[in-house]
Structure formats: structure tokens, C-alpha cells
């Protein structure tokens with residue numbers, strides 16, 4: 001996982017509530033046994049006019065010009081602005097993989113689904129929860145302003161607008177530490193291997209049938 | 213001692229370690245593995261030179277990609293080469309890393325992971341259960357702490373037998389009273405999602421309680437917990453009672469004789485104490501719950517069978533209005549259309565929500581001695597597992613379905629998400645017993661209406677939605 005430092009990037013507004021992970025990356029792309037290559041199929045059904053299948057050359061596919069990410073002004077966007085309950089539905093980690101591999105480094109929304117939230121942070125995709133009224137304001141600022149950028153500072157836990165206005169966001173200190181330092185969760189947990197073994201011994205005495 | 217919720221008890225009995233900020237290591241007893249979300253996790257283990265911590269916690273099967281026809285062709289029956297690689301990769305990974313038990317494609321006990329866990333007694337009260345699949349909440353029907361995880365977490369559990377997590381808030385959903393005839397667990401949970409919203413349970417573990425929940429069979433309770441995630445809750449729970457214990461009696465992996473009484477004595481403690489505090493309580497009257505039908509592209513977009521498609525013009529919130537308009541456009545529905553006037557093209561009875569023996573019995577009752585309407589292009593029943601299929605055949609349910617014009621298929625996820633060839637074509641409209649009606653879920657451009665098995669069966673016969681309560 002890459003370390004997350006202070007990042008400043010072009011904002012793409014996706015003005016839809018309840019965007020589910022089936023929409024973020026449709027099921028046919030889940031057949032891959034790899035962790036990479038999902039970027040071109042991010043939002044596949046919204047982004048292209050034809051039906052996508054794994055292994056296609058996406059550069060040759062007809063784009064849906066109405067879809068926000070296909071507009072020239074949002075090319076190279078790294079911050080996705082979204083609405084309530086983003087990432088609901090299936091637990092597929094292919095959703096944060098696709099967002100990251102497309103180029104997004106952070107998503108800002110009033111709320112995220114739980115599993116998607118964990119999956120994203122584990123991969124270094126920063127999810128920033130801001131008040132619905134603030135998100136609404138960011139939408140209204142970003143839409144009429146081509147080149148609109150936001151600065152995300154994870155250390156300080158702030159999002160700063162081009163006008164210099166700053167909003168703070170919450171993040172769990174453990175997750176923050178992991179993302180800032182690009183740490184591997186598994187390695188950290190295994191530092192507690194003795195505790196896990198000790199727990200197992202007690203657990204086995206209490207519920208021996210679980211170990212049959 | 214202060215009164216505890218069931219969630220508190222399950223949590224407390226699995227804490228390995230807690231950090232100062234409340235982040236905990238939670239021990240995992242059962243890890244269910246399937247072919248779609250595991251390959252990258254095993255690859256991760258391999259790259260790091262790690263081994264599974266506890267092989268005998270793993271129960272594996274292939275279900276998402278497997279075909280529901282042509283099993284006589286063996287592995288060649290999987291026509292899509294990419295799907296086939298995924299199924300074969302699971303085979304290879306289980307061979308290399310091991311499992312307590314593996315039900316591969318073509319095994320007579322193979323099936324949807326959330327059907328076979330309970331069916332085998334591999335899901336037990338008091339456990340923690342995880343799977344790289346959001347509908348793992350299903351298993352909470354047994355009074356265990358069960359939740360869906362992503363692929364990195366699958367790898368984490370494989371390597372450490374633990375999850376890093378923080379305690380959720382708790383919500384109690386109380387459904388008291390008696391359900392009307394023809395009204396099922398599916399209708400309860402759709403009504404709940406309709407009320408609290410698809411994000412209403414985010415951050416919560418939901419315990420379903422009340423006399424109507426206690427009155428459900430284990431199958432019905434699994435249906436309810438299955439869809440807790442559609443309300444945003446990673447975990448759904450039902451307290452242990454006689455119904456739970458009765459179900460577990462003769463399962464292959466239930467505790468054997470010498471342990472049984474001790475296990476049951478422990479399981480009986482797995483209820484919320486009187487006076488336990490929940491962060492939020494929502495109550496329903498069972499008598500007021502009618503058969504439900506979704507009209508939109510999210511499970512929260514639901515109404516009653518005697519209702520109408522809502523009118524976005526009545527919605528004040530602009531974001532909500534826009535969302536409704538998009539959904540109606542995608543679903544090709546006009547505001548104020550009576551639900552019973554919606555005509556269908558396909559019927560799907562299956563998925564981990566509603567593919568157990570009870571579900572098939574309810575549907576068979578409705579279709580017995582009737583014929584599928586001529587406008588229905590395909591009506592199919594996909595049992596949740598090989599054992600459900602065998603049981604149904606023993607009871608003659610397959611013949612009731614096929615005589616009515618249904619197709620009777622091999623087990624698997626099938627048209628719940630259409631990773632195999634069972635899909636809707638663009639524009640087709642389906643009454644489905646699955647759990648998600650998202651855009652494209654059952655096939656690109658497909659339109660899904662979520663209903664109970666009895667409602668799907670009645671719609672197959674009528675060709676459009678009908679109220680199963682009066683469908684004589």
C-alpha cells in the first residue's frame with residue numbers, strides 16, 4: 001500500500017445518491033483472479049455505450065458523453081465528490097481497486113457503506129465523510145468551476161477549498177496511522193500472535209465443540 | 213452485572229486484544245470461502261510466504277460462477293473460460309492450503325455458501341462467522357456474529373484468524389404480532405428496509421426480535437438476516453431459542469453427542485438480557501405488514517402489492533427526487549401505476565435469500581396444478597444447494613414446478629447476479645426472490661423486482677404481480 005501524504009487534486013462530482021458497488025464495478029469483471037486492471041472498467045455501465053466484458057480494449061469502446069468522468073474537464077481527477085451512502089451493496093474489494101486504479105485517491109461524501117469503507121482504507125483509498133450540507137456546498141462550488149481542486153491533508157484531517165476554506169474530517173487513529181505509513185495490517189496483527197494463541201486456549205476450554 | 217445485548221455477549225467472547233481507541237482484534241471461528249473473493253487473498257498469502265492460521269476453520273465452495281445446467285459435462289459445462297479459471301483457482305488454492313471441508317463444483321453438497329454453512333451445521337450459535345461476501349449477515353439467524361468482509365480482510369483472517377474492527381452500535385428491530393397468511397420473512401425485511409432506508413443500519417448491528425421473528429422458521433430468519441446488509445448493517449442477529457436448537461440437531465458438523473448438551477446449555481445464554489440497552493429501537497406490527505414488491509433500483513424503493521409506483525413529484529428533497537426519477541426511467545415505470553399492473557418477462561426463485569426448502573415449499577404450494585402465464589419467457593427455480601435440491605425432489609416439488617412450466621436447475625447463485633449465463637437481457641423485467649435490484653444486477657439493462665417466493669410464484673402464474681393473499 002502506498003503512503004498517503006498531503007494531496008491536492010482535481011475534483012469530479014458524481015451527483016447520485018446510493019451509488020452501489022455493482023455500479024462501481026459490474027460483476028463480469030469480478031472473474032479476474034488478479035488485483036489489477038480494473039481502472040478502465042470503473043463505472044463501466046455508465047461510462048460506455050456498449051456492454052463491457054473482461055479483456056476488451058476499452059480505448060476502442062464508445063463512450064457515453066453524458067457521464068461525468070467522460071467530460072474533458074474532469075480528465076485526471078483524483079478526488080471524487082459523491083452523495084449519501086456511497087459504496088453500498090456487495091462487499092467486492094474490486095470497487096476500491098477500480099477507483100484507485102482509475103486514479104482516484106480520495107472520495108468525499110456525506111456517508112459510506114461499512115464494508116466499502118473498510119475495504120477502501122485497507123487499500124489506501126481515503127474516504128472522507130463530511131456533513132451533507134458541506135458536501136452539497138462543494139457540489140455547488142465545483143460544478144460551475146472548471147479546474148476546481150481540493151487539497152486533502154490526512155495528517156491535519158482537513159479538506160481545503162481553492163478559496164482557502166477548510167473543513168475537518170474524522171478518521172479512526174489506527175486507520176490513519178496505517179494509511180499515513182503504508183502499513184500492512186497483517187504484519188501488525190501478527191505482532192499479537194501470542195495473544196491470539198492464548199485466546200485460542202481459553203476459547204477452546206469454553207467452547208470445545210468449535211475446535212472439533 | 214449490567215444487562216447485555218446479544219451483540220455485546222458475542223463481541224466480548226471473541227476479543228483477543230483492544231487498543232486504547234477501541235480498535236479490537238476479534239477472533240474468527242468460521243471462515244467461509246468462495247471462488248470470487250478469495251483468489252487475490254490466497255495470492256497475497258503466497259507472496260508473503262504465509263500460511264492459514266487455522267485450516268479447520270475454513271469451509272469452502274464454488275457457487276457464484278457455476279452453471280445451473282449441463283452438469284453432465286463436468287468442468288467443461290463452465291463455458292466462460294474466465295469463470296472456469298476462477299473455479300479451478302479455488303480448487304488449486306484449497307488443495308495447496310487446506311480446509312476443514314470443501315464442496316467443489318459438482319459435489320452433491322455444493323451450493324450457495326450461505327445455504328450450505330447452516331445446512332451442514334458449520335454455522336453454530338456463539339460463533340464469529342466471516343465470508344468475503346456481504347450476505348454473510350444471513351448466518352446471524354443462528355445467534356452468531358456474522359459479517360461480510362472484503363478480499364484484504366479475507367487474507368487477514370486466513371493469516372491471523374482475526375479481524376481488526378471497532379464495536380458497532382446496536383439496533384433492535386422488534387416485530388410483534390402475527391403475520392398474515394402469505395406474508396413471509398422476506399416481506400418483513402423489505403418493509404424494514406423501506407422504513408429505515410438502505411443506509412439506515414450503517415454502523416449498526418441489528419438484532420431482530422419480537423414474537424413475529426420468533427414465529428419464523430430458521431429459513432425465514434435467515435431470509436431476514438440475509439437482507440440486514442441491504443439496510444446497511446453488516447450484521448443481523450436473532451437470539452437462540454428452541455427453533456434454533458431444533459434445526460441444528462442432526463447436522464453433519466453440529467457438536468456430537470458427548471458435547472451436545474454442554475453446547476446447548478451455552479447456546480441458551482445467547483439472547484439479549486431483559487433491560488439491555490440498544491442505541492436505537494424500531495418497532496413494527498406484524499399484522500400491518502403486507503406482501504412487498506420493489507419498484508426501483510435499490511431495496512429501499514419498495515411498496516406493498518396493493519400500492520402504486522410512487523410519484524417523484526411528491527418528493528421534496530431534490531437529491532431523493534432525482535434518484536427516484538432515475539430509477540423510474542431505468543425501470544421503465546410510470547408514477548402511480550398500480551403494482552398489480554406490472555407485467556413480467558422472467559421469474560427467478562433462488563439466491564441465498566430464498567432458495568431453501570421452506571421457500572421452495574411455499575412457492576410450490578402456489579403453483580401446484582397451475583400453468584405459468586404465456587407472457588413469461590422463463591420461470592426458473594434454482595435450489596440453494598444440492599441437498600436442498602435432493603430434498604425437494606424427494607418431496608415431489610420439482611415435478612410441481614416443471615408441470616407448471618418452470619425450469620428446475622442445479623444449485624448456485626445463478627441469476628441473483630448473473631456471473632454465469634443465467635441473466636436478464638436488456639429491458640427484461642423479472643420478479644426475483646434475490647436481495648438486490650441494483651441497475652444491471654441480473655444482467656445489463658435488466659429490471660428486477662424483489663419479492664417473496666410465494667409472490668414470485670403467483671406472478672409467474674398470473675404474468676403480472678398479484679396479491680398472493682387473495683390469489684385463490
Ligand code: SF4
Nearest residue numbers: 347563564625628629
Ligand atoms: S446468491 Fe446472490 S447474494 Fe447470495 S451469495 Fe450468491 S450472488 Fe451473493
